[in-house]
Amino acid sequence: MSAARFRTAPRRETRRVQLLEWLAxxxxxxxxxxxxxxxxxxxxxxxxxxxxENPKAAQRTCRNCDLRAQCLSYALATEQEFGVWGGTTPNERAWLRQVREAQAVAA
Ligand code: SF4
Structure with a gap:
């Protein structure tokens, strides 16, 4: 594994913790x-x-938006496949849907 991968792994974990908080x-x-x-x-x-293209400009805007939780809830409920919603990218929402499915199976 390259040094760059070691540097990005903690950042990815930090982001996933944030995504789980936003899902809650x-x-x-x-x-x-x-x-x-x-x-x-x-x-x-x-x-x-x-x-x-980098989605960070949109994500920065979402981070300061009062509707972020509602927006993410809507994007997940309506399975929005494209764009930044509630501060999340399509790949991040796909991961959150997997988390929800795993939580449903475990419940
Ligand atoms: S995409 Fe959603 S969270 Fe982001 S700024 Fe717009 S309404 Fe707010």
Whole structure:
């Protein structure tokens, strides 16, 4: 394993801990469509980055949005496949759905 992989692994774990916290918050709110979030005041294109483009600008906006939990709840409930929703990328939401499925099996 390269040195770069060692450097990124803790960051990935930290992000996953944050995603699990956000999932727990999302589970506490209704999955209503987010209306009037911070993205309404921002260039909407950054929320749908092309393959290879960095989603961090959108994620920074979401982090300061009052509707983040509701937005993530909505994106998971409606299986949004594209774009940044509630601060998460499509791959992160796919991982969160796997977590939910594993939790349902274990319950
Ligand atoms: S969490 Fe992000 S995508 Fe969702 S409403 Fe807020 S700014 Fe928009």
């Amino acid at each position: 918050e999302a589970d506490l709110v209704r999955p209503d469509a987010p209306v009037g979030g911070r993205c309404a005041e921002t260039d909407s294109e950054i929320f749908f980055p092309e393959k290879g």
